[in-house]
Amino acid sequence: MSEKEQVSCEIKVDNARSNNNAKKPEEISADGSFKRQQNRFTTPFGNEPGELPVEAGRYRLLWSAACPWAHRSVIVRKVLGLENAISLGTASPLRPRIGRVDWAFSLDDNSKDPGLDIQYISDVYFNADADYAGRPTVPVMVDIEKKQAVNNDYFKLTHYFETVWSPFHKQNAPDLYPEHLREEIDAISDVIFHEVNNGVYKCGFAHSQEAYEQAYDVLFARLDALEERLSKQRFLLGDYITDADVRLFTTLARFDAAYYTAFNTNRNLIREFTHLWGYARDLYQTPGFGETTDFDAIKRHYHTSITINPDKDEVSILPKGPDLSAWETAHNREQISNKQEKFLIK
Template sequence: MSIGKVVTTENNEISQDGAFVRQTNRFDTPFGNEPGLLPIESGRYRLIWAAICPWAHRQMIAIKLLGLEDVISVGKVSPIRTPHGWEFSLDPNGVDPVLGIRYLPEIYAKTDPEYSGRATVPTVVDVKTGKVVNNDYFRLTNYWETVFKPFHKAGAPDLYPEHLRTEIDELNDVIFHEVNNGVYKAGFARTQKAYEDAYHLVFNQLDKLEQRLSQSRYLFGDKITDSDIRLYVTLARFDVAYYSAFNTNRNRIIDYPNLWGYARDLYQIPAFGDTTDFDAIKKGYFLGNNAHNPYDILPLGPDTSNWKTPHNRDKQFSSVN
């Protein structure tokens, strides 16, 4: 069924029935060794990310788990998106030291002067050409996991094992539409029906994932996969931001015994926890350009020290590990 023409503004993409419709990715050429693909080279690419953004966060988790920190250079923008777009205000003089830009849209304009969409994170820039080559957040972790394998550190986990790829892809699609992007559908809805539809979509799926995680330590047994990275980034943002900022307030993640234990289990792995900045997440969602917060009130809670408490999932599932 058609959802109607999409009305695009600087801040959102809304259909005529009030539903949020995320813009498509403009730069989606795959990485690979075949002609026409983005060549696999160490030191050639720069990943731009923001600590607020779940799509960007999962790139950093994968890169750290796989040991690609010296292969892919990283630039970081402020979590508070400005009316001019993502800003490199965290860097000296407010300029990315490699790209020499203040705002991310500058390099999108250089790459394609006709581009009229939002400049998004994650963005991968070819430092040889100084142009954007990929902002396909949905597939990007899969490239780090597969074609960049020659650069993986010794003992790196297989996050995208061949025998599970069909199942992982199917679950990733559900996680994206019903959880990752589901919270945005609720938060950016412009009609009651669109909001309620998204609200139920999110919590119906969280209920299913709660049940699934009562049976195994991770989504696919006792080994972390790409799917765990994708689910984690939403769980990490849920109680501190989505619950109140996006009105997804039937339950908190802390109210789900298995999801909460699972989230803490992952958080206590350095690649997950060290890249999770709860303060930046709150600032981005409550003070950013898309926030519905005219007085810029930054919530004090919730207390996030409980993310370091024992999860006991290693013991709970020790008999099957």
Template structure:
């Protein structure tokens, strides 16, 4: 069994199975699980390499929760034990004072045996993990943390569209978000080919849906766009080659490529992406797929900044709201790891 950074395993006998046994405790406005929403009490622990954590980084940015919910960033690689805070001075998170996110898991659940995953929300006073249920975390940031949203924050999970958003999210998760992993970690030719067909059938379906509408659900950005984006932005850099998702590159799928660029150029999306961390994680960590650990230099990132022309379809990214402010200096992605940095090195 090969443990992945996102809580799954590759089975040599067949299909990749993702561990979905997460800590389901929730941080809510009424505190019904014992953890009420409080500004400054919790810390969001992420890695910029991880697509599931990337969702939480984006939602936190879009909603303007930076002052209410601090963020700790793990490095792009980890060992068998846990994600580590090797980016911080002394290798310790400056708020939690720990070297590994597993310490927060063990503080609440001694001998915790399930996946030590990111994103995770940690209760700072106790040093204990509250939840690593990544799908619920972003929904709760939108719905339970409203008192701390910035003025002009978008409604990423509008009540009138929730059923449709949930339906889209369900198929995108099964066939795309998790589908690339099902290709990459398939244990048989048959399992791989089934996952491959399912992935590209769904990408074709998405392209048809997005051909005449700017966003996945409604005329503004929603949770559905966030969830699809974090897979698309990694597609050419990792999934096309490393996970053998090679029918087409994203840049060869015109509608999805324009859609992804539209989101990337929207404040709160592209400014969270660290292509160096993304590539280093997958190519260095998955030695069963890439035994040498060599990280590809490409692909060329400059295209992410090219015009997308999706404005012609209408829609308003933030609805009646406004874009978020630029990232805080200590949360800004290194310019060398961005398309602009790539273009300056060519």
């Protein structure tokens, strides 16, 4: 790139950032309901022309421990043993107060990600698209050499880790997305996304009483149905953990500590559901789940930071509860399936 071209590109990025600063993403509909933005970088990983090549050491996964969408990808990365193939960068749970919604690497030395030498998540988005105007989201897979976002498709990212990234799985890695169950996994994951994962956000970000109450009713109707389902089987699809369980867990883990109060999802705590609570503890006590769950980061983000509105007044009160020791108590869920092992090994 010539010096002239480089200057032109930098001006274009600066203008895009100014526009992003001036206007928050339009994710609230006319009726006051929350409509999540579409993912911008969705090129799949694979070995076909036009796909992102699957190469160890080529990409860095950026996340924040506060984010449920990012947490699911980190759980799967850990469970499958992809740590040596895909490096990890961790942004602070506290949004930077810079006039736009972003994620910052303020936890690292010099406030820069050590693997990419960037200050904000938005840097990799603008490096990939100087006109990017949405919220820079996590998780995002980044080409390390180019420092560009290549995939932020949180809905499919774990599936890529489970399938085309299999050459880099650890020995005896579990099968979280078994071929004979994929149709069922996809179906229940779609319901969980709309009614639970995103359902809590539809409650918390609603801008009208009607939109809030509609989302609230849908959310708890689904939680009631899941409570009934889990009274008869250990996990969502039977005796073994699948990708669908990962997706549900990240919302359940945040529910009592954050969503119940911050998003007004206050009909029941998860620990007041007999089977959902036992199920959540069963997963939490599984390698890869509890060790990647940071309750302090979750509480700090949802109670003391901004979310999608950069103009929101800063909140200073951090709740002391709930008592986290309950997550380590016995769940006895293995009695439902009469199996000790939780994973289906390939």
